[in-house]
Amino acid sequence: MDDEIQHLRKTNTVLKISLVMLGVLVLLGVIQAVTAGTVGVGALSVNLRDTTGQAPSATSETPSGQGGLNGALGSTTAESSETSTTPSAETKVVTGSFKQARGLLTVEVTKVENQGGRVKLSITAVNASTAKMDLPLGPFKAVDDQKREYGASLATSKWPVSIAKGASITGTVELDQNIGKTAKTIDIAFNGITGSLAPTGGAVAVPGIEIPR
Numbered sequence: 001m002d003d004e005i006q007h008l009r010k011t012n013t014v015l016k017i018s019l020v021m022l023g024v025l026v027l028l029g030v031i032q033a034v035t036a037g038t039v040g041v042g043a044l045s046v047n048l049r050d051t052t053g054q055a056p057s058a059t060s061e062t063p064s065g066q067g068g069l070n071g072a073l074g075s076t077t078a079e080s081s082e083t084s085t086t087p088s089a090e091t092k093v094v095t096g097s098f099k100q101a102r103g104l105l106t107v108e109v110t111k112v113e114n115q116g117g118r119v120k121l122s123i124t125a126v127n128a129s130t131a132k133m134d135l136p137l138g139p140f141k142a143v144d145d146q147k148r149e150y151g152a153s154l155a156t157s158k159w160p161v162s163i164a165k166g167a168s169i170t171g172t173v174e175l176d177q178n179i180g181k182t183a184k185t186i187d188i189a190f191n192g193i194t195g196s197l198a199p200t201g202g203a204v205a206v207p208g209i210e211i212p213r
Contacts, residue, residue, distance in 0.1 A: 089116030092212035117178030139192035144183035
């Protein structure tokens with residue numbers, strides 16, 4: 001009787017050990033399935049992952065005829081070359097000598113530029129006296145043949161103002177408004193001229209200056 005009991009105990013012990021080993025093997029199999037995607041060893045292993053449903057790896061393909069950054073730059077260049085720009089208005093020019101002298105001061109317009117209605121006059125003033133003269137632009141006036149009046153643009157005109165005795169100055173005077181579209185000529189006048197030998201009335205007017213069209 002004791003022998004049978006002892007035999008049963010040994011059998012139970014062996015069975016428990018076998019179950020524990022089996023559990024360890026099953027656990028190892030699960031870990032292998034999760035980490036490696038296969039169950040078994042060598043030829044008896046089974047792949048548990050479905051490769052047919054995997055998403056394709058991302059690849060960078062460059063379209064034919066283009067090469068990475070160079071292709072992108074080429075595309076940008078092509079688009080830029082197709083962008084048209086509107087040219088500025090053409091500048092019409094008249095050169096000549098529109099001159100007027102008063103006393104010892106002479107004012108001469110040598111060039112007239114018209115760019116889309118903006119008129120710029122190139123002017124030379126000669127002081128033949130023995131005293132300095134000033135020709136400020138503040139009192140400068142111009143009148144076209146349509147009786148429309150203009151002043152000088154102080155921001156864009158380049159005029160020296162002061163003329164030393166026995167000297168001359170050259171500069172440009174730009175009108176402060178666009179010239180009328182129907183105007184053909186313009187008269188200008190330097191008013192407020194100062195100096196001990198300035199012209200009587202402190203003004204010099206130059207009439208009949210042609211406007212280029």
